[in-house]
Amino acid sequence: MTETVLEDRPLTADPLWFLGISVGLIALFVTAVSIFTEQQWMIDYRTADVTSGLMRMLGLEASSEGRKVVLIWNDVTRNANVEYGCNGLLMYLLLTATMLPFPVSWRERALGLLGGLLFAFTINQIRLVALMFLLFWVDAARFEIYHTGFGQAFSVLSVASYWWIWLKFRGSANSAPPADVQSDEVPDAG
Numbered sequence: 505m506t507e508t509v510l511e512d513r514p515l516t517a518d519p520l521w522f523l524g525i526s527v528g529l530i531a532l533f534v535t536a537v538s539i540f541t542e543q544q545w546m547i548d549y550r551t552a553d554v555t556s557g558l559m560r561m562l563g564l565e566a567s568s569e570g571r572k573v574v575l576i577w578n579d580v581t582r583n584a585n586v587e588y589g590c591n592g593l594l595m596y597l598l599l600t601a602t603m604l605p606f607p608v609s610w611r612e613r614a615l616g617l618l619g620g621l622l623f624a625f626t627i628n629q630i631r632l633v634a635l636m637f638l639l640f641w642v643d644a645a646r647f648e649i650y651h652t653g654f655g656q657a658f659s660v661l662s663v664a665s666y667w668w669i670w671l672k673f674r675g676s677a678n679s680a681p682p683a684d685v686q687s688d689e690v691p692d693a694g
Contacts, residue, residue, distance in 0.1 A: 527601075529600070530692040533568055534597070548591050551570075552573045555573050555636065556573050556574070560651075573632075575636050592624050596620065599667060603667065606671070608676030612674045620663075624666075627658075
């Protein structure tokens with residue numbers, strides 16, 4: 505019987521290590537973002553600019569003033585502020601926390617993170633444009649349900665879907681054990 509050498513495996517090949525490292529990174533990222541909330545104004549302003557630009561591309565009268573997105577539709581004006589949590593940063597950091605400890609090459613990780621940044625930004629913009637339309641169709645109480653309930657769930661499920669697809673097509677190629685590692689199974693003499 506041949507012994508398997510565990511030291512050759514990446515540290516995160518063990519699911520508990522991966523989970524522990526991911527949860528630790530999520531806690532670290534959320535804490536850092538919470539502490540530096542005031543320094544996110546530039547991200548919030550750019551997010552508001554892009555959202556109003558997308559609304560204009562859809563043929564609507566829209567503008568941004570700092571964090572505020574203003575939309576005029578059928579002579580009715582509505583506005584919303586892009587605040588902490590609305591800029592997509594936490595969504596991207598969640599994705600980063602699950603990709604960094606995964607046992608793949610740094611090239612695959614970097615490509616996944618770059619694609620994830622574009623994906624998270626796109627998903628967040630779709631969410632913000634949809635929320636701007638909801639300002640016209642639902643009352644304030646229902647808007648909050650869509651904003652904090654469905655919107656957050658949509659973001660997390662989208663990021664989880666991206667990670668799963670990345671894992672399936674990027675991470676799976678390198679996750680097989682090396683060919684020189686012997687199995688504990690005895691071959692069938694049959």
